Amino acid sequence: MADATEINPFMNEDQMTLADVLELIEVDADLPVQRRRNLCSSIRTLGKMMGKSLSYLPAYPGYYRSFFKGLHPEHCDLSRSRIGNIKSDVLFALRQVGCIHQGYTYMAPFTPEWQAFWDRAGCAGNKRRYASRLFHYCSANSINPSAVDDAVSDRFLKALVDESFIDDPVVTHRGIVRIWNRLITDVSGISNIQLTVPSYKETYTTPLEELPQSLQDEVDAYFDRCAGKDILDDLGPLKPMKPKTIKNRRYRLRQIVSGLLHQGWQIEDITSLSQIVEVGATKSMLRYFLDRAGGNTTSQVHSLAILVKTIAKHWVGVDGAHLKALEKLCKRVDPGMTGMTEKNRDRLRQFDDLRNVGLLLNFPKGQVDMIEAQDRGLRNEAVTVQIALAVELLFMAPIRAENLVMINLDKNIQRSRSGNQGVVHLIIPGGEVKNEVDLEFILPEETVVLLDLYLEKYHPRLVTGPCPWLFPGKENKAKTRECFGDQVSKHVFKAIGLRVNLHLFRHIAAKFYLDNHPGGYEVVRRILAHKSMETTTRFYAGMETASASKHFDSEVLKLRDSLRAKSEQEGRHGRSKSFP
DSSP: OOOGGGSOTTSOTTSOBHHHHHHHHHTOTTSOHHHHHHHHHHHHHHHHHHTSOTTTSBSOGGGGHHHHHHOOHHHHTOOHHHHHHHHHHHHHHHHHTTOOOTTOOSSOOOOHHHHHHHHHTGGGTHHHHHTHHHHHHHHHTTOOGGGOOHHHHHHHHHHHHHSSSOSOHHHHHHHHHHHHHHHHHHSTTSOOOOOOOOOOSOTTOOOGGGSOHHHHHHHHHHHHHHTTOOTTOTTSOSSOOOHHHHHHHHHHHHHHHHHHHHTTOOGGGOOOHHHHTSHHHHHHHHHHHHHHTTTOOOHHHHHHHHHHHHHIIIIIOOOHHHHHHHHHHHHHTOOOOOOSOHHHHHHHGGGGSHHHHHHHHTHHHHHHHHHHHHOOSOHHHHHHHHHHHHHHHHHHSOOOHHHHHTOBTTTTEEESSSSSSSOEEEEEOGGGSTTOOOEEEEOOHHHHHHHHHIIIIIGGGGOSSOOOBSSBOGGGOBOOHHHHHHHHHHHHHHHHOOOOOTTHHHHHHHHHHHHHSTTOHHHHHHHHTOSSHHHHHHHHTTTTHHHHHHHHHHHHHHHHHHHHHHHHHHHHTTSOOOOO
16 A cells, blocks of 8 residues: 555546556566566656656656656766657556556546536636646545635645646646636536635735825935936935836835834824834834844845935934944844855856866857757757857856846947957946946957857847847847846756756856866956955855865875875885885
């Protein structure tokens, strides 16, 4: 009897699993002995790769489609041909025991009650089909439509999480709950229980538009000053804030007000920014966010305290004692030096393996060589070369993703002379850079060759008429960071099985250099255009420890080998042969 944790919650107990298929194949006298061994080996290997018991895995080929689609040889130490053999063996085994036939699904068939619901909801079309996974789940677990409530919904979500190939179980669950609520409204007599639609966004914040008009007007005036809209305003900033900075600060202000509301303040009583920057109000707001963080200081809490202090100083104009009290609060909630997130450090560890380093460094050339060998003049082939060029540029000029997608051929690419013999510069003016530092890179010859090939042969396929953008998308516009980032990540994974994103390339560049030059922070600072060494060390200090350890171990091993050789030589002359 299989353990409860090994039972797929969408299946009936009498439906076949891979464990059942394995047992049948093992005793199938119609198959040669070696063939049976190969089939059984493939079934067991599939279970190990998926990390699940064979008794959990359904004998249904469609269940494994997404798994094999996302499987890469670099991930599982299996060759591409071995993966292909496993796929064909499992399909053969399923066919051999009769699990592959028209209309078959691994999910439990509808009970009569759910079939009646399905039939009565026929007019719903696609909505009905989208919600059918809930119908199957309830049928498999003997839950009638009238018994579906939030507790069932919660268990259903857990079952979706356990499913192998739901891309986003949370989104799927929320969508099914919404459709359920519509269906039971349209199909009377089935159920009158509306399920709670889960929300996974940070809904604790109150939109600024819901605040008293006097506060809204003051907030708008404050940020107009930050943006430098009135150049004659004596109190305005010498350097206006960028729109993205203002957007971020508006949201932080929204968080500050929302924190006060959660602490018992009434929305109609908050009419001025001067109320928000009072020391008592600031403490109350910070206490709310500290409680949300489990009592720990975070960069978010610190940034909120800093914004309160900034508004108090530059807008409200509080007195010295008041300002000192706010500064003291800022120090208390300062989490100290923070650097690279643990998530990014985990992503970078894949490049402790030199084989992965080689795969990534050779990705651009490999992709271009592949397209050049089979080019049919298609747009998607041009996109592949476009992505190869983007990765190549990020190796040689590790700029931020926002600057990459906005490279303008007229403004940012400059050549010392016409033709292919000159020096090519990539120049990003400080006004377009996050920290306002001018960026300038001389592109290596190999990178320029790829750039020129792309511009001559592939860029024209991606545009209609003149277009200034190096990486154009639809309608001759520059690609968005989100779109291009998604394309780069997918192409890299498909080609070499490594998971990267556009921003990670800046960290990758730093890692590659520091691995070969431990402690070389000044070069990294300059290449990443950090204003201060503190920023560089905060992010990368210690990241090259593993590489430094290798260098250190190498020197120790050299010393040991030399002393051992010396000892052995002295031993041949009658001296001790003991280990040094």
